[in-house]
Amino acid sequence: MSDDRPIPGDKASARHGSNVGNGAVDEAEIRRIVLDRNAVRREACLPPLDIEKEVEHALSVATGIAAGKRYRGLRHDHAKEFENIRSKIIAKARASGNSTFPNGFFGNYYLNRSCEDKLAEILAGSQKSNSEEGQ
Numbered sequence: 780m781s782d783d784r785p786i787p788g789d790k791a792s793a794r795h796g797s798n799v800g801n802g803a804v805d806e807a808e809i810r811r812i813v814l815d816r817n818a819v820r821r822e823a824c825l826p827p828l829d830i831e832k833e834v835e836h837a838l839s840v841a842t843g844i845a846a847g848k849r850y851r852g853l854r855h856d857h858a859k860e861f862e863n864i865r866s867k868i869i870a871k872a873r874a875s876g877n878s879t880f881p882n883g884f885f886g887n888y889y890l891n892r893s894c895e896d897k898l899a900e901i902l903a904g905s906q907k908s909n910s911e912e913g914q
Contacts, residue, residue, distance in 0.1 A: 810830070860901065861894055864894045865890065868890060868894060
């Protein structure tokens with residue numbers, strides 16, 4: 780079960796509102812939050828925020844959070860394919876003489892990037908074939 784509520788202390792949620800993490804924030808909600816923050820700053824004798832800049836930043840944060848959630852969902856949906864790809868890449872590297880692959884940070888980084896790239900290729904190919912079938 781997925782819990783879309785913000786994590787206490789989450790900087791994005793605290794700064795941009797509690798709904799940023801679940802993709803439910805619209806520009807009007809963000810603008811209201813920024814105006815509320817401006818009122819607090821005014822009471823504290825601090826300079827006002829650049830509202831447009833803050834709204835733009837908050838929208839980019841919300842977009843990034845939503846993209847991350849989509850990516851994690853995609854990774855979860857295709858976990859079995861990812862593991863198959865990973866096993867094949869390890870087997871190929873070990874067959875070519877690298878008996879300790881993946882070794883260290885860079886070996887693991889290379890392995891994960893290779894798996895991600897291959898999975899992206901497979902998914903792009905399946906989306907292309909699905910769109911061609913619909914025509």
